[in-house]
Amino acid sequence: MAVETTDVLIVGGSMVGLAQALFLARQGIRPVLVERHTEVSAHPRAQAASPRTMELLRALGLEQRVRERETPGAQYGDILQVTSLTGTELGRFDGPFRHDPNEVGTTGWTLIGQDRLEPVLLERARELGADLRFGTELVSHRQDADGVTSVLRDLRDGTERTVRSRYLVAADGFRAEIREGLGIGAHGRGVLGQQMSVIFHADLDPYVAGRSFFLCFVSNERVKGVLGRIGGPESDRWVLAPSLPPGASHREYSAEECVELVRAAVGVPELAVEVESASSWEVAAQVADRFRDRRVLLAGDCVHVMPPTGGFGGNMGVQDAHNLAWKLALVLRGQAGPELLDSYEQERAPVAEFTVEQGVIRYLQRSGLDAEAAARHRPETTVLFGQVYRSGAVLTEDGPDDGAPVEDPVVPSGRPGTRAAHLPLVVDGRTTPLHDLLTGGFLLLTGPAGAAWEPAAAAVRAATGLDLTARRVGAGEPPETVERFLKAYGVGPDGAALIRPDGFIAWRTAALPADPAEALGSTLARLLRP
Template sequence: MTETPVLICGGGLVGLSTAVLLAGRGVRPLVVERHPGTSLLPKGRGLNVRSMEIYGAAGLAGALAAAPQSVLTRCTEVIRARDLCAPVESRSARQAPGNLAGLSPAKPLMVDQNVVEPVLRERARQLGAQLEFGTELLGLDQDASGVTARLLDRDSGRERELRARYLVAADGHRSPVREALGIGVDRIGRSRQFVNIPFRADLSGLLAGHRTALAYLGRPVPDTMLTRLDNEETWVLMVPFDGATAAEEVFTRERCAHSVRAALGADVDVELLSLNPGEPTLVQSWELSSWVARRYRAGRVLLAGDAAHVMAPAGGLGGNTGVQDAHNVAWKLSLVVRGLAGDALLDSYELERRPVALVTRDYCAQRQESRTSGDGDRSMAVDPLSMSLGYHQFSAAVRAPGTSGAITPASELWGAPGTRVAHAVLRGRDGEISTLDLCAGGFCLLAAADGEKWVRAARAAAEERGLPLSAGRLDKEWEDIGGVAAATLRLSGEQALLLRPDGYVCWRSEEGDDPGRALPEVLDTVLAREGLVTASHNERSASDVR
């Protein structure tokens, strides 16, 4: 039977992100995806600043910046009206991200998901991940040591079994894996079925020069939405329907054309398009809902992305939250698979990520309600940037008390345990870097100028455990330009802090701590190493796990 350290079910945004992040840390996973290729639709329209920090550390910033940008980059207006020819009841514009230079080394990108996924696929392939598109997971069984998966090659019809130590289910909101495991979801609000009707039409005359990205319309039925697809003349109309009958049976070609013209309020030339070239189906249904899975882990299976949570589209946080899931689970899985951390470290994934998803779910639902009611985003208590950068993550993998899902304003981040480390610019041997870059290769012990004893203790503890860890002092190994990092991170004298591989602060030293005792205890607790046999760096091979 074929074996793999990690099987990833789902080759979309989150599954491919998980593959890239695992392979980049020396664990080569197998990705199976039932569809023959990546998404043909721009399901997500942008990558927020936190996602770009993650992708930047994975070596993807250049490729994504060079990729074709979304048509929404040039179109920022959101309107509400009965139809596109009727008087506009409300008009607002998507806010620019502003100057992030003091808050992050990255910049958000307006790039569509169907453009992002091929970039991720190629990067995963370069790093050695095995990718099998057109392969469906038929079922799974698990025991104390791993998962046995039954796979189907959809072209040949051949079935086979595969053994994996862990399975990451990134198989979408209908997740067969989640359903098979009997994991329920916690919903808020009511769910509504929508049908997507893609079409091509020149609407420049109806828009009268306005760069409309999204319209909330009252026709053909209330709460209809209209947005652009991938260029100036391709659109998708999203129409609510009861869902009792299959969308393709209800929305015939005639009804689709009638619905589009009713929404436009004019008899214009419309060409109906197929969402899947080569297939006759004109429409695709989806559910606007808000829920979070009640569990993120069941034995050797972990849920990520839409398999774990579904957000309302307002705010664009659904896919980005999934990317952050991938980031969190990948560094933990890589250390567990390589024998550097205990299996219990994976319990921290749910404890950290599920509360963040609950807060994000509620935020997006409120934002969706505000938009559809015509209030725009004026009533939101938390700004989008803080939702992206300021969420707290607490578990046994953070040596401090706190509440996962709490939000700190992005401008007030300073390096408290359980939060993303504040961005500051340092100068290293190869030029300027961000404090976030310090942990790209693993853990990082960052000390103030007089904290040499912490640096020595960190290196000794890492060597004993075979753990990827860098260590250095401000204004010694890393030049603190203008003293900004020390001031921002509140590091002085002999103080030190420990960064996890995801850029989160997991510990800060206290006066009187003994480095030789404190750091080994911190690392062993964070990594759930109780019961693991300590091995030297030479005994633990740094080669890839395949």
């Protein structure tokens, strides 16, 4: 049997696997992706792309494509809590909104289900050269010192082929077959409940009664769950996600029983309902004990599972993929040592622990199970943009460090390991958000008196071959933007901050050193070969 070769084999073609393929392809790496299903899922599952996810996709020129496929009639309203749609209104929670009032992010939420987002990721990944193979499953894989040998099976004709890859990325979802096969356990609260998704058609507009809401949490003696519209404003297509008894599955519910659950959620016993499909899953909270086993790296739900409240799960997986892509690309090109990949778990595992707990807090609050959870609740802006990385890929500074996994991004510290604060820069006469410039390489952002950094960066780029650009804030920006930069990044007029391809600050210096090229070159060497 002939052996096919590739740099990276990705297992799993859902939201995270497709994002991994896209981000690698954008870096010039042509991965092979395999997915046992023949096409992307028809179920919406994750209902929204977060502002951070949209920021990453925007830098790839995909924001407009995603917004064009937004769930028709998407409503950026509150989250409603009721006994039934026609019953008593128990309260409202803040829902996701398109615009961030704190101007922390580049862009806002997009209410788009995975069934609409995944085709966008798939289409662009293929355009950039990723080899995506649906209807194909991983039969086995074996690691050695130089790579991974995998056997793949085409489920349409049963033929098998062997693929040799330098790395394997497992994005195979919450069932985590690859992780468990490697003997990697998980810890956390475990299973919190069982949930079902029932996609159905019914005319609910008379019972919505003009109210605007993103999701509606229903709680009565017959059904506890979440109700939401997934069709256009005139559509009769909805989804009900009711809680199930422990261990139960959608397979135990007939179409008529699903109809009765919908009727109970709406509060109309004779409501005309047509069930389209149903599926079920565990509501759980856990984090893998490890995110890597030698040449196998794990991303998405196989390493962190959280309740859907907050919309963090799938978005977290996309950011795993983005964190991993640039590191893999540098290692594969020989521009970084393989030890750089150790920083993936060092950075993402603490963030996963924090985010899973925030998802649990929201689940307990909105399910009415824990009134005290509010004391541990952190704002969405902090969860999405406040991560603090500590790893070999960050040159941490001397001084106090409370060890917290997040900081308040509304008041950015500018310290290495935090996301680079949003700045409205002027490029070719047009205002351009800073994160739009992060398309795969390093960016050295300097103060207005930092002209000497530009030839220094050019020298390092020529010597190393790294994608490195220097940009002086103040070359075209108004004084208020310059002041904002100096304050948010904690540097002086001739200082600089080195921003990684994923938008996080790797290093900063308050002032221009005696030999800026040597300082920058040695800094990058320490970061890429920690």
